[in-house]
Amino acid sequence: HARSLASGLDKYVDLEEPGRPRSVAGAALRATLSDVAGRPFRTRPAFLPGPWGGQWLRGELGIATEADNLAWSYELIAPEAGLLLGSDETVEVGFELLLGLEVETILGTTVAEQFEGSFPIRFDYLDTLGGGHLSIQCHPTPAYASEVFGLPYTQHETYYVVETSPGATIYLGLREDADVADLRTEAEHAAGDGIAFEPETYVQVHPAEQHQLYSVPAGTVHASGAGSAVLEISATPYLYTLRFYDWLRRGLDGQLRAVHLEHAFANLDQARRGAAVAAELIREPVEVRAGDGWTELDLRTPDELFYAVHRLDFDDDVRDDTAGRCHVLCLVAGSEVELDTERGAHPLSYGETIVVPASVGPYRLRRVRGEPCKAIKAFVR
Secondary structure (H helix, E strand, O other), X not given: OHHHHHOOOOEEEEOOOXXXXXXXXXXXXXXXXXXXXXXXXXXXXXXXXXXXXXXXHHHOOOOXXXXXXXXXXXXXXXXXOEEEEOOOOOEEEEHHHHHHHHHHHHHOHHHHHXXXXXXXXXXXXXXXXXXXXXXXXXXXXXXXXXXXXXXXXXXXXXXXXXXXXXXXXXXXXXXXXXXXXXXXXXXHHHHHHOOOOOHHHOEEEEEOOOOOEEEEOOOOOEEEOOOEEEEEEEEOOOOXXXXXXXXXXXXXXXXXXXXXXXXXXXXXOOOOEOHHHHHHHOOOOEEEEEEOOEXXXXXXXXXXXXXXXXXXXXXXXXEEEOOOOOEEEEEEEOOEEEEEEOOEEEEEEOOOEEEEOHHHOEEEEEEEEOOOXXXXXXXXX
């Protein structure tokens, strides 16, 4: 609805602080967003506590909070994201409004048509350093997502381990000997009678290795274990996490966290088991291209994921080109870089995410300070 109104707005009013409304004239807003769409930009992240949250976001990235922990950082989730316009008196504008006006400029014509104007990739952090395990979960298959939840596409995920600690793990895929009927019986006893069980009896546990990508196609049982900071690079739908087991844990409201056994078992991919899990979902990267002091690696997401995840490793600088498709970048090693384009430069610090619109074309990442850099790059294939 907001998108349909964007081209005719007389005034946009920001009521994020109801006692202090701020506004911008419609024509000025449209001119500003047109300019934004032609250059790299960041959306405002949101930081949320959770029952399994950790301390990395606060300790390493310096996020101030009065909460006991931070579990999530929503770096780029289109339905939630906003852009801050202005300097002294900022106005926050929903990312969806920008897409309504400039979707082809941002995504490129092919991707905009493929996803009917929605921004298909999301970035967020899962912080379990000093925290606990996520729930044992899966996400709906494409058919189930469409038929039951009305989603145009589903939540295929990847976990990229930015930081880790000794003993940190990733739960991913069924064990070869997993009996799904027994898993369901134990999950039902946990949900109904409060009887704990060991998910490791059924689910594989892998070391959480720094800078390794773990792919999580829809239907695959998984969880990020305690002791790591994970950059979750996923398809944009994010509201349908189907839990098998949540460690009999209470939420921040003091109530037992819900599980969703009917949905979860209806979507569980029982073929994702045994040695094939590591072979197909925890792959070694391959070199795409390289030059003096830089390399681009393909981290090799499986074919059912519509997006690729690459990494740009560089000592001083590296050049790239959107070639008509939007790139989403995150600096996962190094202190600070500058992203140079024909229309100017944008700084990017460690841990930050930035959108490089399809219209940008050639760009360069240049190290400003700190150690040699690694930048994640995600894009629709």
